[in-house]
Each structure stands twice: as C-alpha cells, then as structure tokens.
C-alpha cells in the first residue's frame with residue numbers, strides 16, 4: 001500500500017527568552033512542542049510589528065526564509081520553518097548556543113585578551129566554507145542561484161560554544177528570483193563591512209562577500225576595522241577609497257603570507273581579488289595546516305568556553321523562567337526582558353499565546 005502523500009501536523013512554540021532585539025526584528029529562544037512530550041529548542045526570528053505592515057519588508061523576510069530553506073551546511077545556521085502570526089511572519093531556525101562574533105570580540109577586548117592568529121584564521125576559513133557552499137547553490141533544475149550574502153559582518157557570524165562557526169542573516173542576500181534586488185538604486189548592509197562595489201551602488205557578485213570576509217579577518221587580527229568612519233557615510237567612503245594598510249605593520253604577529261592573503265581578499269580591483277570563496281578557503285586552510293596540526297572546532301570551542309565560562313556552563317533556560325534575561329541575552333543596546341519590553345510587547349504576547 002502506498003504511504004501518505006501529505007502529512008499535516010501541529011506545530012506549537014513556547015517562547016523561553018528573548019535573545020536579541022534589533023531595529024527591525026527580534027530573535028527568541030523557544031521550545032517547539034510536538035506530540036507526546038516531544039520538545040526541541042529552536043530560535044525564532046520575527047519582524048517587528050511596525051515593519052510587518054510594510055509589504056516590502058515582509059516580502060524580503062519571506063524571501064530570506066525561502067532562500068535559506070535549502071541551505072544545509074555546518075557553517076550556515078539552518079532554517080526549519082516559515083510561519084504566520086496574525087499578519088506577521090516568523091522564521092524558525094536551529095538554535096545556536098553561543099555568541100555572535102561582535103560579542104566574542106567585545107569580550108576579548110574587555111579582558112584585554114588577544115585572539116590567537118591561527119584561531120582568527122580558522123574562524124574566517126569556516127565563514128569562507130559556508131560562503132563557498134551558498135555561492136555554489138543551484139535550484140532543483142541545476143541552475144546557479146547566484147547567491148551573494150551582502151551582509152557578512154561580525155553580528156551575522158555566530159560561534160557556538162562547541163566551536164562551530166555559522167553564517168546567519170541572509171536578510172539582504174540576493175539570489176535570482178528570490179529576493180527583491182535593488183542593486184544600482186540602493187545600498188543595503190553595514191557600510192564598514194561592504195565591498196567597494198557594493199558601497200558604490202554597483203552590481204555585486206560572490207566576490208563581494210570575499211572582501212567583507214577580508215574585513216572581518218583584518219579586524220579579528222588587529223582589533224579594529226580600518227574602514228569604520230564616524231558616520232555610515234564616512235565608512236562607505238572609506239571602503240571605496242581609504243588605502244588598505246599593510247596589516248603586518250599594525251600587528252607584527254601577522255606573517256607576510258597572511259598579510260598577502262589579506263591584501264588579496266581586500267583587493268579593490270576585482271581581478272586581483274580571490275575569485276571564489278573556495279580559493280580563499282584553500283589559502284586560509286593551507287596557512288593554518290601546512291605545518292601539520294592546526295586549529296579545530298575543539299580548539300575554538302575550548303577557547304570560547306573559557307572566555308564565556310558562566311554562559312557556556314549555564315543550564316538551558318526553562319520556559320517558566322522566561323523574562324529573566326540571562327547574561328547571554330545582553331546585547332548593545334541592552335534589551336529589556338521580553339515581558340517588560342514596550343516595543344516588543346505586542347509581538348511577544350502573541351508569540352507567547354501561540355505561534356502556529
């Protein structure tokens with residue numbers, strides 16, 4: 001007898017705590033409740049109510065979900081589901097127990113600690129690995145989707161306490177037919193992490209993400225982003241024309257070979273830049289492994305667990321303890337506990353009631 005062709009189930013989520021409150025969206029930790037006591041921890045991203053009313057935002061949010069639905073790779077945060085909450089939408093995804101790269105760098109700076117060069121290279125090699133997979137993604141007919149992330153920056157990179165590095169937030173990515181592409185008219189993304197062509201309103205391709213990954217690597221190695229200006233516009237200008245420094249002079253621990261990798265990633269001339277994330281990945285891996293043993297998820301995991309001792313050891317929050325934002329939930333700007341959050345209150349209450 002043939003099996004069923006459609007399986008209809010019941011999906012319910014209970015919000016545990018708010019992880020992040022951004023300008024446009026809110027990310028929650030939640031429990032996906034299944035039948036007979038099945039419970040799975042997930043992350044849920046919702047659009048703020050005031051943006052949910054704008055068709056263009058909703059369209060992009062849905063586009064993001066559809067785009068990432070089939071991106072299944074260890075270095076990309078996996079998406080499970082796109083759902084509806086009374087007019088708005090939410091994305092349910094793999095929960096990463098860890099921190100984003102901005103929080104990671106901040107904690108290092110607070111403690112006056114340096115990230116070992118090889119761990120910085122390892123982190124960016126994993127970003128390159130995720131990008132390489134996304135860039136090569138094809139549709140079911142085998143046509144290249146032409147995915148460009150366009151927002152590779154520390155807040156969109158997560159490091160799990162186990163040491164896995166994951167690219168997230170394909171919210172402004174472009175891919176043929178999936179997301180509204182306004183290149184040539186508008187610039188989206190964080191100016192200080194953009195490629196020069198992106199900052200200059202030009203059409204981008206996968207090499208744009210390589211430039212952004214180069215900025216992230218340089219920042220991890222030197223502790224600063226040389227393109228960051230006093231305003232977004234100044235950052236945009238700096239990305240376009242500020243001379244790329246010799247990073248080996250800023251940090252003498254950067255060996256000449258690594259200095260060359262940085263220069264090639266940050267080449268404004270597209271022909272002089274790595275042509276694919278694969279090429280960058282090879283060079284970075286060769287750099288850390290050519291002597292034999294090099295960093296692994298385990299080494300990075302050990303480092304991050306030591307840096308975030310309390311958070312990494314904390315037991316998972318329970319649904320009944322929601323509202324007590326743990327330290328992990330503190331971001332800049334400090335978000336209020338969800339129940340007390342004025343701006344997020346409506347959404348949170350509805351989420352709490354039911355996400356279906």
Ligand SMILES: Nc1ncnc2c1ncn2[C@@H]1O[C@H](COP(=O)(O)OP(=O)(O)OP(=O)(O)O)[C@@H](O)[C@H]1O
Pocket residue numbers: 019020022023024025026027043045077093094095096097099100155156157158168169171
């Ligand atoms: N799957 C996840 N698991 C755990 N934390 C997550 C997850 N996804 C996102 N976060 C946290 O939420 C933050 C914001 O996520 P994301 O970038 O997807 O949202 P956003 O609304 O697009 O934010 P922004 O506009 O500021 O980039 C991340 O930097 C990370 O700290």
Ligand SMILES: [Mg+2]
Pocket residue numbers: 155156169
């Ligand atoms: Mg983001």
